[in-house]
Amino acid sequence: MTSPLSGIRVLEIGDRIATAYCGKLLRDAGADVVMVEPPAGHRLRRYRPAGVPPSAGDSPFFSFLSGGKRSISSPTVPPELVDSADIVILGSTPAEAADLGLDVDEIACRTSVITVSNFGWSGPWIDVPATEFTLQAWCGSTGSRGEPERPPIAVGGDLGEFIAGSYAAFFALAAHRGGGPFDMSVLEAMTTSMQVFSWLRKELMLLEVLGRSTEVPSVERAKDGYVGISMATGQQWQDFCAMVECPDLADVPELRFQVGRWEQRDLIRARTADFFATHTVAEIVELAALFRIPMTAIGNGETLSSMDHFIERESFLSHPSGFRAPRAPWRMSATPPLPPALPPALGDTDSPWTPRESRAERTGLPLDGVRIVDLTAFWAGPTATHLLGMLGADVVKIESVQRPDGMRFAGGFREDVERWWEYSWVFHGVNSGKRSITLDLGSEEGRALFGRMVAEADVVVENFTPRVMENFGLSYDELRGFNEQIIEVRMPGFGLDGPWRDRVGFAMTMEQLAGLAWLTGYPDGLPTAPRGACDPLAGVHAAFLTLAALEHRRRTGQGQLVELPMIDVVLNASALQVIERDVAGVLLTRRGNRGHEFAVQNVYACAGDDQWIAVSVRDNDDWHALKAVLRQPVWAHDLIYAEDTADLIDGHLADWCKDQPRDETVSAFLAAGIPAAPVVQPPDVIDNAALQARGFFQTLDHPLCGPLPYPRPPVTGHFVNSAAPLLGQDNAQILGSSLGLTAQDLARLEDDKVIGSWPLGL
Known part of the structure; x- marks a missing residue:
């Protein structure tokens, strides 16, 4: 090979x-x-x-x-x-x-x-x-x-x-x-x-996004260690409440979403503490697998290779x-x-x-003419197809009215709009530039139409758990039956084999597990x-x-x-x-904001309410520049920059910063060549001068949400050509114009729930 x-x-x-x-x-x-x-x-x-x-x-x-x-x-x-x-x-x-x-x-x-x-x-x-x-x-x-x-x-x-x-x-x-x-x-x-x-x-949910938080629940102390929890759907929250024997919490509407759980974090932590304290990590993870809730042991450099x-x-x-x-x-x-x-x-x-031969000249985007069938959901898979689409591939996103992309529902609920699932900010962030159809792959007609699409495609991308495609009768061998040259990219959480093959896991699950x-x-x-x-x-x-x-x-x-x-x-x-x-033989562990590379690094409180500055002092050059910014304080005159003096420098720097205005202090450090930044709230990055000057935000009109600042890939250029699609918005164009279905065919498929534009049960 x-x-x-x-x-x-x-x-x-x-x-x-x-x-x-x-x-x-x-x-x-x-x-x-x-x-x-x-x-x-x-x-x-x-x-x-x-x-x-x-x-x-x-x-x-x-x-x-x-x-x-x-x-x-x-x-x-x-x-x-x-x-x-x-x-x-x-x-x-x-x-x-x-x-x-x-x-x-x-x-x-x-x-x-x-x-x-x-x-x-x-x-x-x-x-x-x-x-x-x-x-x-x-x-x-x-x-x-x-x-x-x-x-x-x-x-x-x-x-x-x-x-x-x-x-x-x-x-x-x-x-x-x-x-x-x-x-x-x-x-x-x-x-x-x-x-x-x-x-x-902030734009789509009409609310301020301020303050820091952690997920609730997230990492909890068990009887013999730490267990990590990651939930992205309301159903997982309900199952979690049943698992920890607090079924009444599942009946509180505000707790379906992370925002509501964060506001009630003290209540949730108090109610669930006994469950975690009386069960081992292995017991909790095994039980969670039965409930199909993403949970894992917290891994580190000592434990990972022996799992x-x-x-x-x-x-x-x-x-x-x-x-x-x-x-x-x-x-x-x-x-x-x-x-x-x-x-x-x-x-x-x-x-x-x-010496090599001259490079062949090519115009247009690198992936012009490449056709992608996109079965991905949530964030990881859509990121892949989003990038491919930004560089010219024709990406057709396939959902179903039975199970739309779960990220449409993970962004919260707006009572002032009818189709609230079209307002999820994460869905918008990684699905611009795609076309959307719905197909029930559990139906014979849905699979047949899917097969016709694969026959004309270059790549199929999916991030289901491993059993899903096989249960549909759409293994890689079946896909090759539609198109012998097809490339299938599978993105399972834990792999296509192994003891954890069928476990459910999101990105935070992997971050918790992998260290x-x-x-x-x-x-x-x-x-x-x-x-x-x-x-x-x-x-x-x-x-x-x-x-x-x-x-x-x-x-x-x-x-x-x-x-x-x-x-x-x-x-x-x-x-x-x-x-x-x-x-x-060293187990690396948490050092807060100090990190593992530079002797002096931290976030420091500045004058005002919740104003913080991040500073890295990388070496002796930065140390001498820092002393100049601090106007050569007496305590620093004969102090050598090293690991054993880092705590002393850190403490004095914290004392100095607390009386300084944040933004002016950042400017002073940067002018001296010292890496520094204001600790900004996430929505405020839209005001970042570098991002704005380089055209990172590219505004397009969405049919329901209006003009939205979509992110482009992290390279200069214009890549965002259409807003994130509505559920099934291209059914008629793709299934009709491209695959030849008549209006009567489409109406019948919609009556049979093979296609549609409205999630079932809503």
């Missing part, structure tokens, strides 16, 4: 996790990836998280991200190397690129380029300093999380970098198909992934560098990922490639889920793999089955925990 990207030459330039993970994804799919490193080596060669002693040799995290790549050591990028590459991934600002001897406009004429930077290469913030921590504050993620009486809390780990890296890999392949060059903003990638389109929520599901599926492999690490998060029936490999020695390659929740939260408090960001993380991976499978089919004419379990994606994003437990 070959790899889908065999023979594609990728030049990886940059020292951030996002570019390293982008290169890893491309390498694992078969590309030949060459890193250009400075003479001192890649920054991540020396990376060890707080609490882990430094050691000789390359860091294990670098080995995980860079295994199988090659290395060239040079202070600048040789022009002949660029000319011989198929794809250039450039993680830099324009000024940094110039220092490397690169002119991106000139390079883009010769090869496929994607730039990756904090704020993009256009707009007012090109050179503004930032870290993942301050970007979380800018994008509204931090401001929405935590207890109201305590500071807002950022997501632990490097989730934003992994999100950005997966987007970069997707756009790298899109550029290879003839698109681009693509100018990608990490802030935009995080804004569309690490908060739930709250500017749309039975991961053992049976070989989710962790022995890395040749001497530790266990997650395998590549996908399985492809014709083109499996490459196995783990050693990282390159610094400068192990001189001239890796011979991201373990690293997020107050040091003296409960683990806290990042709040669903792994839905879009999995979705972008699925879009990337769709492009990889299309590339393989372009070369061979062969379709295939692609399996992308969300849990495997999240295990990769939290890989550091298992790796460091193996290598150093």
Whole structure:
């Protein structure tokens, strides 16, 4: 078996996790990836998280991200190397690129380029300093999380970098198909992934979205540990109430939705505390599986690799560098990922490639002419098809009146409108640009019409639990009967096999299980889920793999089955925990906002009501700049910036900030070159100057909701061409005009509930 990207030459330039993970994804799919490193080596060669002693040799995290790549050591990028590459991934600002001897406009004429930077290469913030921590504050993620009486809390780990890296890999392949060059903003990638389109929520639900919170229930203390809970539907809440023996709570209308449960959090926690305290984690998870409620043990670096599901599926492999690490998060029936490999020695390659042929010119969007049948629901799957549609694919979303996309109902209820399910802000955020039909796949006629659509399609994407497609009689073998070259992308929560195959799970379930929740939260408090960001993380991976499978089919004419379990994606994003437990025997855990990379980092209260600033002091240069901003205080004169002085610096900085105005303080820090950001509430990101200047919000009229600011993908350009569709709005066009059904046929199908535009039971 070959790899889908065999023979594609990728030049990886940059020292951030996002570019390293982008290169890893491309390498694992078969590309030949060459890193250009400075003479001192890649920054991540020396990376060890707080609490882990430094050691000789390359860091294990670098080995995980860079295994199988090659290395060239040079202070600048040789022009002949660029000319011989198929794809250039450039993680830099324009000024940094110039220092490397690169002119991106000139390079883009010769090869496929994607730039990756904090704020993009256009707009007012090109050179503004930032870290993942301050970007979380800018994008509204931090401001929405935590207890109201305590500071807002950022997501632990490097989730934003992994999100950005997966987007970069997707756009790298899109550029290879003839698109681009693509100018990608990490802030935009995080804004569309690490908060739930709250500017749309404010617009559509006609309410203010202020303050921080956690889900209720979310992570609870059980008899022998922590259990994670994630519910997205009213039915799951009712089943939960029955399970914890509080059936009366199910009868309270306000508690069907998270907003109401948050307001009644003290009551719910008091009523359910005895149940959790008297049952073990294993008992609770087993019982929840019977009720089909998403619940899981809270995993961490010590427990993950010994869980039975991961053992049976070989989710962790022995890395040749001497530790266990997650395998590549996908399985492809014709083109499996490459196995783990050693990282390159610094400068192990001189001239890796011979000159390549000139790139063929192509106009239009990279996926023009590609037809996608979209069976996905909620957030992860629709993110994948949304990205594919934004780049030109014709995406037909299929729901049914029996079971519409559950995200239509997860956004709350408006009593002032008739079709309230058309107002869900998350549905709008990831379904613009698609067409919509309804088909009851449980009916013979529905399956027949579906088969006719598959016969004319390139890709089918679905994120049901594994049993659903087989129960419909629509396994991959059946799909190949309709179309021998079809690509099917399946996105089960836990995989197509293994002990947990049929468990229900949402993104927060995976975040709780895979260790991201373990690293997020107050040091003296409960683990806290990042709040669903792994839905879009999995979705972008699925879009990337769709492009990889299309590339393989372009070369061979062969379709295939692609399996992308969300849990495997999240295990990769939290890989550091298992790796460091193996290598150093250290269990990484919650450090609040302090993080694991910089000695001094936190959110600090400023003057005024609930005004917070996020600050990262990265190194000695930032420390000297900070002392200048603070006007060289006596306490700091002889103080050396280090781990053992971090608490002292942190305390003095907190004392100073509490009397300062927030926005002026942010400006002072940024002017001094210190990464800082206001901790903004999610709806307020719509006022962000960089996002506005780069056209991130693209306004379109929706037939019921009016003009709405839809997000585009995190690269510059105009990609949003139609609003999110009404349920079944394209039945007549697609089933009638395209498939040839008459008006009488459509009327009969609607009478029989095979199609329709109104959910049953409402």
